[in-house]
Amino acid sequence: MATDVISESGAKSDFWQGVRLSMPVVVASAPFAVLFGALAVDNGFSVLEAFLMSALVYGGASQMVGIQLFGQHVAPWLIVLSIFAVNFRHVLYSAGIGRRIAHWPIIQQALGYFILTDPQFAVAEARAQSGQTVGFAWYLGLGLPVYVFWIIESALGAVFGKLIPDTHALGIDFLLPIYFLGLVLGFRKRPLWLPVVIASGAASIVAYKTVGSPWHVSIGAIAGVLLAVLLPPHHSGVGERP
Amino acid sequence: MSTTFWIIIAGATATYLTRIGGHLVISRFDTIHPRVEAGLNAVPAAVLTTLVAPELLNAGPAEWAALVVTAVVSLRGGLMAMFLAGAAVLIVARQFVG
Numbered sequence: 001m002a003t004d005v006i007s008e009s010g011a012k013s014d015f016w017q018g019v020r021l022s023m024p025v026v027v028a029s030a031p032f033a034v035l036f037g038a039l040a041v042d043n044g045f046s047v048l049e050a051f052l053m054s055a056l057v058y059g060g061a062s063q064m065v066g067i068q069l070f071g072q073h074v075a076p077w078l079i080v081l082s083i084f085a086v087n088f089r090h091v092l093y094s095a096g097i098g099r100r101i102a103h104w105p106i107i108q109q110a111l112g113y114f115i116l117t118d119p120q121f122a123v124a125e126a127r128a129q130s131g132q133t134v135g136f137a138w139y140l141g142l143g144l145p146v147y148v149f150w151i152i153e154s155a156l157g158a159v160f161g162k163l164i165p166d167t168h169a170l171g172i173d174f175l176l177p178i179y180f181l182g183l184v185l186g187f188r189k190r191p192l193w194l195p196v197v198i199a200s201g202a203a204s205i206v207a208y209k210t211v212g213s214p215w216h217v218s219i220g221a222i223a224g225v226l227l228a229v230l231l232p233p234h235h236s237g238v239g240e241r242p
Numbered sequence: 243m244s245t246t247f248w249i250i251i252a253g254a255t256a257t258y259l260t261r262i263g264g265h266l267v268i269s270r271f272d273t274i275h276p277r278v279e280a281g282l283n284a285v286p287a288a289v290l291t292t293l294v295a296p297e298l299l300n301a302g303p304a305e306w307a308a309l310v311v312t313a314v315v316s317l318r319g320g321l322m323a324m325f326l327a328g329a330a331v332l333i334v335a336r337q338f339v340g
Contacts, residue, residue, distance in 0.1 A: 021321070056254035058254075171308075171329060175332075178325060178332065183286070187286050197288075216296060223288070225284050227284070236280030
């Protein structure tokens, strides 16, 4: 392995390795960026405002919820609170990935957390799990294309949104669940994987039916994490290290 | 500045707080308790599962076919292969079962 060779060409190839891994994310998120732009304008945003929201918030589901509530003339503070609620799961990502990027300079870390989306976290965490270093060049290669395409496609959706054909026949509404399922399965070799998946899945479905969206995400996630915390350490493989 | 603008700024700030907040809390501790570490290791499976599970409630034959193919391909192939296979099955199946 050449991951400990720190040179310009090493960083360059790390960057492009990240770019390659970003491609499925770019493809899967493209329809949502366009859809967001179209919905934003439909709900009273200007093209510039749709672009700004994608560039600054950079969280698909929370942007959709925000737009929806804005269109219903909900109080601004409630819109912001809803965006916070939808994005609350990132607190867990942040706590998890912090262990992997603590060696970066502070500015790079600050930028790294800004682009910490679901796939960004999952793919970076998978790399760390395989024993490789999560370097800044690689992380940026993974995240930058997704970000750039996201904001450009949001603006395009805002301008040309009315032209979107039948999204159902194209399967657009179900691309992200497919992608997320693949990510979940990618972690199947981790200790406690199956119990955690069952606990989170069951809790999120119950919460979805009772409390409702978006809280089912936080509730389901906490159920799975709590299970891993409560089970004796020898199950989780953590206490075995010297 | 318009109300919309301030909603965007506040929403962006709230989002950034969630993205950096977990790290700020965890980094206050010198050592991480094994149980906390076990919990952190469970984060990917725990969170990502909640993004898929409720979708199963409304999934029809086309969606199920896509998920099963995705799962099978993910046992062998990489992320891109499994995503493209799942998406292809979904699009084809929806032409027949809507």
